[in-house]
Amino acid sequence: MTHRQFLLALLIGLLAIPAGSASAQRIEDYPGYFDFRQLEDVVGAETTLEVNFKGAILRMAAEAARIEDDTLADMLLKLRGIQVRGYSLDRSARKALEDRIGPLASQLAADGWDRVVRVRDDDEFVEMLIRDTTGERVEGMMVFVIGGGDNETVFVNIVGEIDPEDIGRLGRRFRIGALEDL
Amino acid sequence: MNWSDTTSSGRPVDELIEPYLDGALSPDDRQRVLTAAAEDREFARQLAVARSIREALHSMPSVVAPPDLVPSVMRVARKDRRKQLLASIEERFRSITTSGLRPALATATLVAVIVAAGLFGRPAQPTVSPEAQAALDQIKWTLALVSEVTERSTTHIRRDVLEPHVVGHMQTVAHDVFEDPRAGSKLN
Numbered sequence: 001m002t003h004r005q006f007l008l009a010l011l012i013g014l015l016a017i018p019a020g021s022a023s024a025q026r027i028e029d030y031p032g033y034f035d036f037r038q039l040e041d042v043v044g045a046e047t048t049l050e051v052n053f054k055g056a057i058l059r060m061a062a063e064a065a066r067i068e069d070d071t072l073a074d075m076l077l078k079l080r081g082i083q084v085r086g087y088s089l090d091r092s093a094r095k096a097l098e099d100r101i102g103p104l105a106s107q108l109a110a111d112g113w114d115r116v117v118r119v120r121d122d123d124e125f126v127e128m129l130i131r132d133t134t135g136e137r138v139e140g141m142m143v144f145v146i147g148g149g150d151n152e153t154v155f156v157n158i159v160g161e162i163d164p165e166d167i168g169r170l171g172r173r174f175r176i177g178a179l180e181d182l
Numbered sequence: 183m184n185w186s187d188t189t190s191s192g193r194p195v196d197e198l199i200e201p202y203l204d205g206a207l208s209p210d211d212r213q214r215v216l217t218a219a220a221e222d223r224e225f226a227r228q229l230a231v232a233r234s235i236r237e238a239l240h241s242m243p244s245v246v247a248p249p250d251l252v253p254s255v256m257r258v259a260r261k262d263r264r265k266q267l268l269a270s271i272e273e274r275f276r277s278i279t280t281s282g283l284r285p286a287l288a289t290a291t292l293v294a295v296i297v298a299a300g301l302f303g304r305p306a307q308p309t310v311s312p313e314a315q316a317a318l319d320q321i322k323w324t325l326a327l328v329s330e331v332t333e334r335s336t337t338h339i340r341r342d343v344l345e346p347h348v349v350g351h352m353q354t355v356a357h358d359v360f361e362d363p364r365a366g367s368k369l370n
Contacts, residue, residue: 003336021199038319051320051324053317053320053321057313057314057317058317060313060314061317061318061321063310063314064310064311064314064315064317064318065321067310072322076311076321082321082324084320084324087338102358117331117332126331128328128331128332141328143327143328143331145327149365154327156327156328158324158328164332167325167328167329167332168328168329168332169329170325170329171325171326171327171328171329172321172326172329172333173326174323174325174326174329178232
């Protein structure tokens, strides 16, 4: 190997290190990640909706969003993953689930999540928690919603750099259809 | 009269054989044919041969043409016509390129290329794959859900604040007034 070839190989190697280390970080390693496997025993029912977006598909969605909305595209590019689980539960199952989700949310709060919304109502149960390990930015969001209808039990985990104001502002533009629409 | 003589219309008499057999001659020309046949044995023989050929053709069984015959013939004709047209264009183009018009032709070609590039070379509208669009739709739905949950929760919080501190207090006051008139006098 000549001196020039050695320098070229060294340069390529140095350039590859940051890219490789960035892509090697798994979504499970991010502080805002929530492992939905924890819910399997808690819910005790099959999911009717399961969404897992990360990596390439999330970037593709961001680029698709750029056609109509730069703000949405920029926000999506900062995310590392979006997970959604939906369940079809009757009233008694929902009430039983509320009794189990409450302690789970408390456990998350003990693990460093901040409880920002907590609603207990006759026909609605909401827990929203955010994760902020640095004190500078939100790195994850967890939302538990147990609504009044059979198909209104939805849990959401958003992983990555999140601006809650952006989510509120952007979310208001979009229509929430029934779960069956998805 | 020799059968190679011309008729009153200037046509040679032998050209009158077919029209004669078709019955398409004027009385004068018809008479000329008959005269020529009577006077000239060779002409009479030609006339007899022509008549026998015609009768043989008429006696042949008629054949029905296949239904696609006309379209096929038309296709061949159009193909030939296209070839001729292309050949003529090529010929004209060759004559232009070999003439003094070559600089003008080069300029015109350049302009055409630029115009075509302007029309067809515009950046194409980005297309979105169905998978990406489906993902985006679900992401929008998720964001909308989170947004709505937050807003509804805010409403709940306000109600939670209002009920104990305002509505509850008013109920207490109203109860005192109606149950204990003396309490009402305190309000005055």
